[in-house]
Amino acid sequence: MAEIQGKVWKYGDNVNTDVIFPGKYTYTVSEPAEMPKYALEDLDPEFAGAVQAGDVIVGGTNWGCGSSREQAVVCLSEAKLGAIIARSFARIYYRNCLNNALPAIVCPEAVDAIENGENVTIDLENGIITCQAGKFSFPPLPEAVMEIFNAGGLIPYTKKRLSESN
Amino acid sequence: MSQTFAEKILAKKAGLDYTVPGQIVEIKPDVILSHDNTAPIYGLFQRMGGEKVFDPDMHAIIIDHATPAPSTKHAENHRIIREFVKEQGIKEFYDVGRGICHQILVESGLALPGEVVLGSDSHTPHAGVMGAFAAGIGRTEMASIWAIGELWLRVPESLKITVTGELGEGVTSKDLALTIIGDLKSDAAIYMSVEWHGEAIQALPLSQRATLTNLMAEMGAKNSFIPPDKKVFRFLKDRARRDYEAVYPDDDAKYIREVKYDGGSIEPVVACPHSVDNVKPLSEIRGTHIDQAFLGTCTNGRLDDLAAAAAVLEGKKIADGRRMIIIPASEAIYLAALQAGYLETFLKAGAVIESPGCGPCMGNHMGVPAVGEVSISTANRNFRGRMGTKESEVYLASPAVVAASAVAGVIESPANL
Ligand code: SF4
Numbered sequence: 001m002a003e004i005q006g007k008v009w010k011y012g013d014n015v016n017t018d019v020i021f022p023g024k025y026t027y028t029v030s031e032p033a034e035m036p037k038y039a040l041e042d043l044d045p046e047f048a049g050a051v052q053a054g055d056v057i058v059g060g061t062n063w064g065c066g067s068s069r070e071q072a073v074v075c076l077s078e079a080k081l082g083a084i085i086a087r088s089f090a091r092i093y094y095r096n097c098l099n100n101a102l103p104a105i106v107c108p109e110a111v112d113a114i115e116n117g118e119n120v121t122i123d124l125e126n127g128i129i130t131c132q133a134g135k136f137s138f139p140p141l142p143e144a145v146m147e148i149f150n151a152g153g154l155i156p157y158t159k160k161r162l163s164e165s166n
Numbered sequence: 167m168s169q170t171f172a173e174k175i176l177a178k179k180a181g182l183d184y185t186v187p188g189q190i191v192e193i194k195p196d197v198i199l200s201h202d203n204t205a206p207i208y209g210l211f212q213r214m215g216g217e218k219v220f221d222p223d224m225h226a227i228i229i230d231h232a233t234p235a236p237s238t239k240h241a242e243n244h245r246i247i248r249e250f251v252k253e254q255g256i257k258e259f260y261d262v263g264r265g266i267c268h269q270i271l272v273e274s275g276l277a278l279p280g281e282v283v284l285g286s287d288s289h290t291p292h293a294g295v296m297g298a299f300a301a302g303i304g305r306t307e308m309a310s311i312w313a314i315g316e317l318w319l320r321v322p323e324s325l326k327i328t329v330t331g332e333l334g335e336g337v338t339s340k341d342l343a344l345t346i347i348g349d350l351k352s353d354a355a356i357y358m359s360v361e362w363h364g365e366a367i368q369a370l371p372l373s374q375r376a377t378l379t380n381l382m383a384e385m386g387a388k389n390s391f392i393p394p395d396k397k398v399f400r401f402l403k404d405r406a407r408r409d410y411e412a413v414y415p416d417d418d419a420k421y422i423r424e425v426k427y428d429g430g431s432i433e434p435v436v437a438c439p440h441s442v443d444n445v446k447p448l449s450e451i452r453g454t455h456i457d458q459a460f461l462g463t464c465t466n467g468r469l470d471d472l473a474a475a476a477a478v479l480e481g482k483k484i485a486d487g488r489r490m491i492i493i494p495a496s497e498a499i500y501l502a503a504l505q506a507g508y509l510e511t512f513l514k515a516g517a518v519i520e521s522p523g524c525g526p527c528m529g530n531h532m533g534v535p536a537v538g539e540v541s542i543s544t545a546n547r548n549f550r551g552r553m554g555t556k557e558s559e560v561y562l563a564s565p566a567v568v569a570a571s572a573v574a575g576v577i578e579s580p581a582n583l
Pocket of ligand 1: 289
């Protein structure tokens with residue numbers, strides 16, 4: 001996976017899945033491609049219209065808490081978000097990110113240093129975030145997870161492994 | 167290198183000498199659990215190109231969330247599961263009425279010390295009561311395990327809870343767990359492995375210990391572990407499906423946080439609407455009106471829970487205009503309660519007894535509240551809307567308090583009846 005590069009959208013602590021992807025859409029919007037339109041609707045109304053491929057969300061503690069709805073990840077991965085950097089993630093949200101090939105990076109030092117709106121670069125393989133304030137490192141993702149990323153998510157990854165074993 | 171339970175068992179399963187928190191490992195679980203969601207997982211499995219499951223003997227499939235089927239749609243779901251189980255040659259299948267998945271895993275000797283259990287249900291940490299590493303996962307992940315037999319796991323940080331002394335008269339492990347969740351708050355153990363230590367924990371019977379591991383899901387835990395002791399080994403003597411080898415943390419393992427409680431300081435408590443960490447002493451909220459009392463669920467639907475309620479209800483009547491619903495957590499518990507005479511006590515008191523399953527716990531059927539009504543329940547969750555309608559309130563308490571409240575018509579302590 002190449003380097004990730006984009007503009008930062010910075011938010012606070014305990015951002016829950018309800019404001020990332022409102023519950024009222026969970027049964028009415030089922031096409032993944034439609035989901036980015038409603039991303040962060042109740043947190044930042046500007047986000048959905050302005051987010052660019054490669055942009056990076058920086059959140060505080062417990063990003064993605066609340067329900068386990070996968071749409072709260074898909075609405076961002078479909079928008080081609082580059083990564084989410086947070087102080088910590090809600091467990092299921094973290095798993096949903098990695099399984100949907102959206103890098104979820106835990107790096108409290110970077111969260112403190114990065115300013116809203118600045119440009120950052122992330123090197124996933126070596127675990128380095130570069131921002132105006134300098135370089136920050138995080139544990140690089142292991143090969144097994146990189147393979148899931150490279151395949152485009154857990155479903156295509158499993159498909160690939162199944163067809164290889166047959 | 168000294169390790170916590172989680173670090174050690176995941177290292178062992180991944181074939182490593184040790185692991186550290188944050189590390190990602192690939193694991194082949196010993197047991198995988200799915201319930202009524204088996205049918206949608208099957209759909210995902212087929213989308214992945216799956217035909218035959220990797221290993222039918224890994225599976226434990228229990229239909230429990232909406233049983234017996236409340237609608238044709240649910241019945242169709244059950245039918246798909248039965249066909250899937252047959253076609254794949256899955257032996258550990260429990261059809262409607264056998265019990266709640268977490269109770270079945272323990273009771274049937276499927277969850278064993280030193281093994282890894284992954285389940286597509288958020289209360290899978292329950293099985294940690296047997297000394298297993300047990301964690302909940304998503305449906306897509308479950309489908310992927312069905313196909314390739316393994317999954318990545320992040321090695322969790324560990325939180326150590328030590329409870330010294332012993333719990334007082336009339337105080338249960340439900341009160342202990344709710345007190346801790348109220349103090350530490352519902353985000354205290356996100357992604358963590360929660361270990362229980364201390365003589366107050368050792369003194370608890372297994373069913374009460376299971377309430378602790380079960381409720382740790384409400385603090386965000388990935389898994390929860392109680393070191394298996396003689397009580398566990400005795401319980402498993404004629405049940406365990408395989409030989410097993412228990413795994414214990416090292417004495418000098420490093421925890422991200424350690425908390426200590428004195429068992430004697432715990433008093434009866436109630437979790438108030440609308441979050442499990444909104445915990446108040448029972449003495450403070452006595453007198454709160456209730457419409458319905460619910461005794462059951464994987465948290466508190468076991469034999470000693472029914473016994474505690476029967477002791478309160480013996481010779482008494484449910485209050486006018488109130489109702490009480492009782493659901494034993496498994497068929498075995500149902501039978502034992504029958505033999506012990508509890509069911510007669512319940513019926514004479516005016517309670518409704520239903521067949522084993524989850525029932526109204528998550529608002530599916532068999533006794534959901536009306537708009538504006540208040541329930542008191544022995545379950546583990548009271549989020550807004552959990553029992554069906556957003557316009558209702560749910561209080562959580564121990565079985566004896568739920569029974570006493572049914573008799574009083576308001577939240578009440580059994581000591582004051
Ligand atoms: S009883 Fe309630 S908490 Fe337990 S498995 Fe069933 S729905 Fe989930």
